[in-house]
Amino acid sequence: xxxxxxxPKLFELAPAEVVVPLQVTHAGHRYRVCHRLRPPxxxxxxxxxxxxxxxxxxxGDAAEPSFRLVLRASEAALDLWTRLVRRVEGYVLPNTSxxxxxxxxxxxxxxxxxxxxxxxxxxxxxxxxxxxxxLIPLAHKEAAVRALTLVAPARADAAGPNGxxxxxxxxxxxxxxxxxxxxxxxxxxxxxxxxxxxxERRYRRLLADNFIVRGGRTPRTLLPPRLPALTRLYxxxxxxxxxxxxxxxxxxSSLDAVQNMDAWHKRVAVEALFGGLVAETSHxxxxxKESAALFTAETSE
Amino acid sequence: xxxxxxxxTDFAGLERFAFALFTHAAGEPGEARRxxxxxxxxxxxxxxxxxxxxxxxxxxxAHLLWLEEVLHTLECRPADVTGVxxxxxxxxxxARARFLSTRY
Numbered sequence: 148x149x150x151x152x153x154x155p156k157l158f159e160l161a162p163a164e165v166v167v168p169l170q171v172t173h174a175g176h177r178y179r180v181c182h183r184l185r186p187p188x189x190x191x192x193x194x195x196x197x198x199x200x201x202x203x204x205x206x207g208d209a210a211e212p213s214f215r216l217v218l219r220a221s222e223a224a225l226d227l228w229t230r231l232v233r234r235v236e237g238y239v240l241p242n243t244s245x246x247x248x249x250x251x252x253x254x255x256x257x258x259x260x261x262x263x264x265x266x267x268x269x270x271x272x273x274x275x276x277x278x279x280x281x282l283i284p285l286a287h288k289e290a291a292v293r294a295l296t297l298v299a300p301a302r303a304d305a306a307g308p309n310g311x312x313x314x315x316x317x318x319x320x321x322x323x324x325x326x327x328x329x330x331x332x333x334x335x336x337x338x339x340x341x342x343x344x345x346x347e348r349r350y351r352r353l354l355a356d357n358f359i360v361r362g363g364r365t366p367r368t369l370l371p372p373r374l375p376a377l378t379r380l381y382x383x384x385x386x387x388x389x390x391x392x393x394x395x396x397x398x399x400s401s402l403d404a405v406q407n408m409d410a411w412h413k414r415v416a417v418e419a420l421f422g423g424l425v426a427e428t429s430h431x432x433x434x435x436k437e438s439a440a441l442f443t444a445e446t447s448e
Numbered sequence: 449x450x451x452x453x454x455x456x457t458d459f460a461g462l463e464r465f466a467f468a469l470f471t472h473a474a475g476e477p478g479e480a481r482r483x484x485x486x487x488x489x490x491x492x493x494x495x496x497x498x499x500x501x502x503x504x505x506x507x508x509x510a511h512l513l514w515l516e517e518v519l520h521t522l523e524c525r526p527a528d529v530t531g532v533x534x535x536x537x538x539x540x541x542x543a544r545a546r547f548l549s550t551r552y
Contacts, residue, residue, distance in 0.1 A: 203503055214503065344518055345528050348518070351515075352511055352530075352533070355507045355508045355511035356454075356508070357504050357508065358454050358455065359455050359458075359502060359504035360450060360452050360453070361450050361453070362450045366503075368504040
């Protein structure tokens with residue numbers, strides 16, 4: 148059975164809008180609100196990743212080093228949300244009934260609400276030129292942006308088919324799981340051509356490249372934006388994807404994936420591809436004993 | 449605070465910290481050296497300073513060590529290596545030569 152058949156739903160890469168339902172608590176009450184965003188374009192993701200400005204601070208001393216990753220997560224999320232948001236639902240201003248606020252409201256034009264009723268401009272309700280986007284709590288904006296990044300490598304199956312490692316394979320599959328629009332997508336498969344040493348070199352160089360800032364109490368390592376280079380690597384290695392649709396149709400070719408795949412999914416898939424190339428020594432006693440037993444059996448013959 | 453410095457092009461720093469890593473890797477176990485230096489604060493501080501290879505340099509040196517390995521063993525051609533990587537590999541080679549000449 149193909150991955151497409153396994154998925155209860157297929158991940159749409161070009162939705163009209165991304166719906167992010169949120170359950171929030173405030174002053175002892177629970178509320179359900181909804182943010183409707185335009186689908187992020189690659190440039191939105193590049194700007195977001197650059198705005199994160201990841202840095203690693205070294206704590207402790209040489210004997211017991213420890214590290215702290217510092218991200219400008221709130222600022223980056225706020226910027227991305229502001230660029231993507233189209234409307235929000237489930238919010239109310241003082242002395243009014245519930246409103247849905249849309250991008251048009253900030254320009255002062257009444258518009259047709261999503262439920263069909265005429266929605267008055269909330270800007271009038273709070274006086275002057277107040278922008279409804281500024282009224283939405285930062286935590287809600289961060290949660291909405293976090294929902295866009297809900298994609299990760301799926302857990303590996305217990306064992307490969309027939310238990311043997313495939314040598315000289317023509318493709319390497321990476322399976323991701325994601326959540327979007329209130330639904331889960333457990334098997335999003337990306338099929339890559341096996342990476343060459345040159346591709347691995349470019350990936351490793353990308354991860355190793357960094358800047359150092361001295362002068363503080365401890366040195367600080369700045370990690371430059373990597374998303375554009377990671378997506379280029381993806382584009383060079385991808386053969387095809389399963390579990391995704393583009394305007395309701397499955398993606399037919401690698402070019403479809405190159406042109407339409409979400410840049411954040413590309414990043415996670417490439418990281419899973421190269422991260423999955425490592426081989427680990429088994430540390431568990433059981434498998435060590437098993438290996439020893441196998442070795443003994445073979446040598447005694 | 450100083451301006452951010454790209455580690456890959458700080459060849460003097462790479463050589464210095466590569467030498468520190470070689471020395472550390474070949475030295476006594478860290479705990480034993482620490483015990484030996486424990487009664488002398490100056491020696492202990494010097495030990496900490498010598499051991500402190502910043503993460504930024506560790507990351508790039510790890511890449512250079514991997515690159516050095518694959519250039520010898522796999523089909524990665526020297527032509528694929530960038531000028532910055534090549535100069536980094538030369539810094540690594542200088543650090544190794546200095547380490548070997550002082551120790552053996």
